[in-house]
Amino acid sequence: MSHNAPRQAMTRRGVLAGLGALGLSSAFGLTACSTSAPGGAASSGDASEIDTIKLYGNALGEDSQKAAWQAVIAGWEKKSGKKVKPVIYPYDQASTQLALAAKSGSFNGVAQGPWQLLVPMGILADLSDLAEGMDLPRAVLDGLRLDGKLYMLPLTASGIGLVCDGRIADETGLKSGMTVEEFATALEKIKRQDPDLVPYAAVTKNPDLKDAVHWMWGWGSEVVTKDLKCTIGDSESVAAVEWYKELQDAKLTKSGVARTDARIMFARGQAVMYDDAPLANTFVKSNGGSAALQAAVRPLRRPTVQSLPSYNRFWGAGLSCSAGKGEKTSRDFISYAAGDLGAATALYEQSALPPADKNVADRIDALRKDTFQTSFADAVAEHARLGAWDTLSTTTQIDTAIGEGVASILAGQVGVQSGLNALRKKVDDALEQG
Structure with missing residues (x-):
């Protein structure tokens, strides 16, 4: 599974745009401090x-x-x-x-x-x-x-993967290896059993809505190809975001949730599942979660679409x-x-x-005996993938654009297709700069 992004020519414009995306003014000049041509490794x-x-x-x-x-x-x-x-x-x-x-x-x-x-x-x-x-x-x-x-x-x-309360997962049939249809059915069962619970505290607002990428991958969209062409707005990415929004509309997820919010909701027993890094079990503890929940935290392999593989963002x-x-x-x-x-x-x-x-x-x-970490490696890290843009100087700019674009769709400010089409144009511009 290779996703090695080929190098585009690294121009001064690209460098400055990348710095601007990462918090610097694009007017910030760079002096000649390299010992080789831009874009290459300095001589060792x-x-x-x-x-x-x-x-x-x-x-x-x-x-x-x-x-x-x-x-x-x-x-x-x-x-x-x-x-x-x-x-x-x-x-x-x-x-x-x-x-x-x-x-x-x-x-x-x-x-x-x-x-x-x-x-x-x-x-x-x-x-x-x-x-x-x-x-x-x-x-x-x-x-x-x-x-x-x-x-x-x-x-x-590792990767950003699904973690859940294993006690409720066992009661409702929530497990690794599900299809997205089976996954949604399990979320509906959780909601019926306890309407006050958020079945899946998915990220639904920035700064973390780059999470939408691993769902687009799961539906079969490359998002950005190896030759740095953006595919957002194709039928696969549209289907992924439509499904993600349907979960929110059905109150199986909750609007206005960032990763930090999800961690708190999960630790307090207000949510059954959310997406996080392999530090998830430590966040349960630091956010006041019970010892019983700490012992029950379980990673899940992301559900699949038809026979396609599922992925997690690196x-x-x-x-x-x-x-x-x-x-x-x-x-x-x-x-x-x-x-x-x-x-x-x-x-x-x-x-x-x-x-x-x-x-x-x-x-x-101690790591060999750590059941959470070993299971997280199997369920999440083994299926982690980098985006073709993750090596570009504009990677943060692209992730921010994706988050903002999907956030506007989830908030109902724009339709799925038109919103993703507009997002593709922003990503294409950032790819050109990077």
């Missing part, structure tokens, strides 16, 4: 070691991830004798801060965050060789490569690094974070993030 011929590398990201500034990353850094520093200098910023400022560092020529080290906007500048190292010794999901690697190069090594690789995180000066040191840190058993165990035990490398995951005793 002058790769060297340094005593201290920078780590750009938000993880060390968030309570849920801070302790885990402190353990990773401490472990690597002890092993390597080198130092890490954190450059911490909020998640929503990642694009701005990375672009500023690149513009100033000071970007040097390892980065978490939107690596896509740095690719056109030609300053990232190709990490393909690091992936060769790892057991990573082939579909994920295929979807992340650009011209055969891998600019971000995934530390965790969810994961990884690390990129600058090429040239200090590259060897940065690559050593990335290799350690991704492949060292102690580092991977810290990330899993303290942040509930299972490692992408199956070779490492299989060696973590």
